[in-house]
Amino acid sequence: MPNEVIIRVEHLRTQFGRTVIHNHLNLDIYRGEVLSIVGGSGTGKTVLLRQMLRLEKPKQGNITIFGVDINHANSEQVAYFRSRSGMLFQHGALYSALSVFDNVAQPMRELGVLSEQLIKDAVYLKLDMAGIAPEHAQKMPSSLSGGMVKRVALARALALEPDILFLDEPTAGLDPDSSETFVRLIKSLHRELGLTVVMVTHDLDTLFALSSRIAVLADKQVIALGTTAEVIEHQHPFIQEFFLGARGLRALSAVIAQPTPS
Numbered sequence: 001m002p003n004e005v006i007i008r009v010e011h012l013r014t015q016f017g018r019t020v021i022h023n024h025l026n027l028d029i030y031r032g033e034v035l036s037i038v039g040g041s042g043t044g045k046t047v048l049l050r051q052m053l054r055l056e057k058p059k060q061g062n063i064t065i066f067g068v069d070i071n072h073a074n075s076e077q078v079a080y081f082r083s084r085s086g087m088l089f090q091h092g093a094l095y096s097a098l099s100v101f102d103n104v105a106q107p108m109r110e111l112g113v114l115s116e117q118l119i120k121d122a123v124y125l126k127l128d129m130a131g132i133a134p135e136h137a138q139k140m141p142s143s144l145s146g147g148m149v150k151r152v153a154l155a156r157a158l159a160l161e162p163d164i165l166f167l168d169e170p171t172a173g174l175d176p177d178s179s180e181t182f183v184r185l186i187k188s189l190h191r192e193l194g195l196t197v198v199m200v201t202h203d204l205d206t207l208f209a210l211s212s213r214i215a216v217l218a219d220k221q222v223i224a225l226g227t228t229a230e231v232i233e234h235q236h237p238f239i240q241e242f243f244l245g246a247r248g249l250r251a252l253s254a255v256i257a258q259p260t261p262s
């Protein structure tokens, strides 16, 4: 179905004490797209992602995912929603006391319905999808490089074959080469698995390489939403500085000759 809305955020209000973070924020996310959320520090990008995951509740407004208002869902609907969503957190991506294998197996074991043999096969499949050779399965997170940790976390996020993948600063802390490799991996998984990806990132190279559309948060709302070309038309000072400052122009010029990702 073209342009099927998979996540709808309506009239969202987020407030901590007297501080209003979002006010009447609206956003539709389409099935199969990579929707990136950008904005200045403190504009509530991570909070919005956490609200979409039902880890935080907004003060007002609705978040509808797969047609269900997630804050008024029954336990069965919540369990379904959780099993269809994968999340790659910026920090604390892995359980340090569990091996690579057990980290990826953990969401499958939590389901309580899969045999250990099935889990074993599935874990090795997910590790392979994330580009991790089987000999790393028994390693502990502390012995892995930053890029490997991200890959294992991605394998875990994909453990239950989600429809939606949430990424919070997926390339933060990676050197440029690892970052580029990781972006390529996300891009190919997005294409092969038909995932909807919702991503928060400050990194312009990651943003331009992956995004189907970009949502810009400022003034407590989504002030611009569209392709890179559409978003940079807006005259808002944040957009002018972020996209058309020196770093933005450098990153833009690197992708200008390439086709827009689908």
Ligand SMILES: Nc1ncnc2c1ncn2[C@@H]1O[C@H](COP(=O)(O)OP(=O)(O)OP(=O)(O)O)[C@@H](O)[C@H]1O
Residues within 6 Å of the ligand: 016, 021, 039, 040, 041, 042, 043, 044, 045, 046, 047, 048
């Ligand atoms: N649980 C909370 N209690 C109080 N304030 C909070 C809470 N969570 C977030 N905030 C505040 O809400 C604002 C938005 O936070 P959030 O982490 O979403 O910002 P962000 O846009 O992701 O910023 P950054 O780009 O700096 O990571 C910040 O000012 C933060 O301090």
